[in-house]
Amino acid sequence: MVISPLELRWRRAKRLVAGGYVHPQGDDGAFVVSSQAGAKGGPGYRVGVAMENGRLVRASCTCPDFSKQMAGPGVPLLHGVRVCKHILAAASVELLIDEFFTGAR
Numbered sequence: 001m002v003i004s005p006l007e008l009r010w011r012r013a014k015r016l017v018a019g020g021y022v023h024p025q026g027d028d029g030a031f032v033v034s035s036q037a038g039a040k041g042g043p044g045y046r047v048g049v050a051m052e053n054g055r056l057v058r059a060s061c062t063c064p065d066f067s068k069q070m071a072g073p074g075v076p077l078l079h080g081v082r083v084c085k086h087i088l089a090a091a092s093v094e095l096l097i098d099e100f101f102t103g104a105r
């Protein structure tokens, strides 16, 4: 079975979220996502995500995967935005927090 670049990163992102590697830094869409080899809360990559109505509109990450990606057919896009596994993980948590909080009001 062939896995798309986006699907591959979704699978890895799920492990990051489930494993507690995603650490929100305040309430402006900033996160630190621990590198998989590191301990929880250890060194990681800085991730920024901006969501509008449940969709990703802007994203950045300091990891090599995101830095080296150029435009092309192999580049994973979500909602037209270039992503890596850290961005997907952070966006999932951001959305979860937003929806839960909105639902609670």
Ligand SMILES: [Zn+2]
Binding pocket: 045, 061, 062, 063, 064, 065, 066, 084, 085, 086, 087
């Ligand atoms: Zn990344």
